[in-house]
Amino acid sequence: MTVSETAREPPSDEKDTPNPTALHALNLSGALAREATLINRYFPEQVLNSPAKEPVQLDGPNPFDENTDKPASSGAYFYRKFDLGDNIELVCRSEVNGCMEFKGETHNIMVRALNEYDSKATGGIDWRQKLDSQQVAVFANEVKNNSCKLARWTIQALLADCNVMKIGYVSRANPRDNNNHVILGTYQYKPQELAGQINFSLNNVWGVLKALINHFKDLPEGDYLLMRDPNKTLLRLYEVPTEEVENL
Numbered sequence: 001m002t003v004s005e006t007a008r009e010p011p012s013d014e015k016d017t018p019n020p021t022a023l024h025a026l027n028l029s030g031a032l033a034r035e036a037t038l039i040n041r042y043f044p045e046q047v048l049n050s051p052a053k054e055p056v057q058l059d060g061p062n063p064f065d066e067n068t069d070k071p072a073s074s075g076a077y078f079y080r081k082f083d084l085g086d087n088i089e090l091v092c093r094s095e096v097n098g099c100m101e102f103k104g105e106t107h108n109i110m111v112r113a114l115n116e117y118d119s120k121a122t123g124g125i126d127w128r129q130k131l132d133s134q135q136v137a138v139f140a141n142e143v144k145n146n147s148c149k150l151a152r153w154t155i156q157a158l159l160a161d162c163n164v165m166k167i168g169y170v171s172r173a174n175p176r177d178n179n180n181h182v183i184l185g186t187y188q189y190k191p192q193e194l195a196g197q198i199n200f201s202l203n204n205v206w207g208v209l210k211a212l213i214n215h216f217k218d219l220p221e222g223d224y225l226l227m228r229d230p231n232k233t234l235l236r237l238y239e240v241p242t243e244e245v246e247n248l
Contacts, residue, residue, distance in 0.1 A: 001036040001040060001149065002033055002149055003029070003146070005146065010029070011032055012028055013028065013030070026117070026176070027118060032117060036113075039170050041073070043113040047168065047183075047186060048074050074097065075096065078096065080092060084209075084210050086210075095110070096109070098111065107162075107164055108160060108164075109166055110191075112166075114167060114169055115181070116169070118175050125138055127184050131169055131184050138169070147198060153165065154198065154200055155200075155202070155205055158191050158192075163190065164189070164191075165189045165190070166189075169184045169187075170182070171184055222239055223239070223245050224239055224240060
């Protein structure tokens with residue numbers, strides 16, 4: 001999971017920093033990605049009120065049950081089918097982290113977390129000082145620094161038919177320690193409203209996807225890699241030898 005990917009000065013990459021200091025190594029892109037991934041793995045377990053009620057049971061078993069004594073993480077997966085027209089149907093797997101009751105109805109929710117590693121490196125807005133009083137400014141700064149990630153979360157919520165997104169703000173307890181964190185706050189958004197706030201068009205998403213599918217279906221059968229150019233508004237498609245797929 002990326003961190004500050006779309007910032008004016010994104011985190012340095014490991015390959016460009018051969019001999020970083022211990023502190024600098026914590027803030028390289030790979031280390032930040034691993035930190036953010038772990039935060040988003042554990043954050044839902046911190047905020048979901050699982051002991052209060054019996055968990056919602058679905059028809060199918062947990063697909064990731066490894067027959068261990070530890071309970072599986074809360075969540076559910078749904079397969080949904082969308083008709084894109086021109087005899088193109090899309091089936092996707094969507095994820096729901098939990099559910100909540102509101103006005104007598106049960107709503108699916110998605111839970112995600114933004115994380116702060118160093119306020120000086122992310123626009124100078126200290127979450128501890130500004131989150132309660134200037135949450136809009138904090139969020140606007142995150143939209144600037146993490147627009148791709150927020151757009152991805154929004155489309156995931158819409159595909160999963162989630163009515164609510166809960167986004168937490170998680171910060172390092174100490175900027176020099178990437179293992180201990182504190183939850184500073186959690187805010188609730190409706191996916192459709194969040195899409196408008198980040199200038200995200202769902203119609204444009206479907207249009208781009210269908211254009212890509214129309215291009216792909218005319219290609220010969222094989223393995224391909226679609227990559228976004230890091231410095232240009234450009235997508236590149238590469239054909240990959242079958243024997244190299246596992247090495248990607």
